[in-house]
Amino acid sequence: MNLVQAKRVLETALLTAGQPLSLRDLRVLYDDELGADTLRLMLQDIELEWAHKGLELTHVASGWRFQSRPELRSYLDRLHPEKPPKYTRAVLETLAIIAYRQPVTRGDMEDIRGVTIGAQIIKQLEDRGWVEVIGHRETVGRPSLFATTRQFLDDLGLASLDQLPLLSQVDPQMSALAGMLEEAPLQASLSLDEVLDDPPAKSETLSILPDAALLTAPNRDETPNT
Template identity: 55%
Template sequence: MDLPSDQEARRILEAALLCAHQPMSVRDMKQLFDGALSTDAIIALLGGLQESWQGRGVALVEVATGWRFQTCGDVQAHLDRLHPEKPPRYSRATMETLAIIAYKQPVTRGDIEDIRGVTVSSHIIKQLEDRGWIEVIGHREAPGRPALLATTRQFLDDLGLSSLAQLPTLEGLPLGQASLPGLDETLALDGRADEDLDASAQDEAPSPQDVAGLAPGATEEPPRAESAQIAP
């Protein structure tokens, strides 16, 4: 395949990204040119596209699974008027569980219960798994070999983030200085059971600030790693 000019390559990339239903990886973009363009060349073209779309209602952004065009926050309120119905939100119990997994991962269900101070409903875990936001990444080498839960790349995509390091930081002790069972912070729900607070899931993902607002403890660094047997 003949090497396209920068202008032509940028047009092809722009068209592919605008038509894509999911974020596109650099590997996928290279296939557009039959491998004639290198990774560095693709990245340079993406940078040019980002600049050319600055100040418009949509922007080219990088998320966990690739690149995509998405609407800018300052115009979203106007677009929402096309669909004024407000979908039901996730319960506070669900959001707290998601926040703990996001900021303390990998964690077991028991870790979450130690932090929240209440039993974690199986419905909440299934709800987050079905939404594609959490997954089992292995098992802790402890009695019963409890499953280790972590967030997915879909979770980052839905929040518009490319890595966990982009989650809002909180004031307090870094995660690496806290052990889950010994944490004093709890996120109990005024004595009410999870089942009493569960609501139907909304189609729209929470914002990073929503997740951070319900996270226990604090972090100035990405989530810590844990020794475990990773699931195949």
């Protein structure tokens, strides 16, 4: 197989994949006959060839994928005019704290937010695949330490946490994440018809990306910490 054909195979695999492909995944296409450096060069070539098209080749946490360009999002949304699901402020605040202060315990999050965080909020973020327990703090009760996942970065179109906006306050962090989720690019292999049409929660809400599963409203019985 010459490099022209190899690049054609690579481009087709990326366009049809349902998820980002790592270099290890891509080497399987060629029975490991092509090295990582050669693959990176071909990826750079493909990225340049698509520089002026509606899709872009992007490196995210889990690998490489094609996705729509952010400036075209408003047009693509017309294919699916239903209102997207929304996350409550409490969920977004909790996600922002984990993203910017990780690893953190539930107690840390409650100290920052100033209210008790219901277990359902954490479960919602875990079910979405955005946060996970990575260990336990060596203190009384050994509370769980939470951090974000690769899926979280993939859904925001990021390769690493270093690409999150540098903000110092919880409210700006929460607003920044809400905006990033709202403007997250669609993967080329995904259909707009895959969006869930569950009704959003009736509490205070902020928009999220259209292909995300709807999270139910958090426990309304949040009480201030004493």
